[in-house]
Amino acid sequence: MTIDYSINAPVTADQFIDLLExxxxxxxxxxxxxxxMAGMIANSNLVVSAWDGSSLIGIARSVTDFHYACYLSDLAVHRDYQQSGIGKRLQAITQTQLGPRCKLILIAAPEASTYYAHLKYTHNERCWVLEPGKSIGD
Incomplete structure (x- = not known):
């Protein structure tokens, strides 16, 4: 199996949705x-994708300033390709696109927390989320 990796290659909303499903x-x-979903993919400024032929089989979708912080919003690999190093490779390629002082930041799904620890991420409990419909100070 040959997997091709691309940086900021066009990804349609439908391809993105199919992969996440x-x-x-x-x-x-x-x-x-x-x-x-279309806005999520269109407004990301760093997208590293993995392809098996014309099929999108992995994605690392980020929003970043490239110098200080990179928020890795989505890391997804098709179920049929998981456990083969694709997710790790997507993160490594993402990291190569960032400046030397840039942190890679993510919020892990509960079942994925142990995955990031073995990749040398540091756990940080200081995340806060303001849900849609809530107003600051109300």
Whole structure:
């Protein structure tokens, strides 16, 4: 099996949705909201993708300033390709695109927390989330 990796290659919303549906990440994303999903992929400024021929089989979707912080919003690998090093490679390629002082930051799915520890990520408990519909200070 030959997997090709690309940086900022075009990915359609439908390809993105199909990949998330066939990975464990789909259950935590608004797959039914095509406009939101299209916006997620279109407005990411660093997308590393893995392809088996013309099939999208992995993605590392990030928002970054390339110098200080890179938020790895989505890391997904198709179920049929998991446990083969694709997720690790997507993260490594992402890291090569960042400046030497840039941190790679992510929020792990509960079942994936042990995965990141063995890749040398440091656990940080200081994450806060403001849900849609909530106003600052109300």
């Amino acid at each position: 066939s990975s464990t990440l789909g259950e935590r994303r608004p797959l039914e909201d095509h406009i939101c």
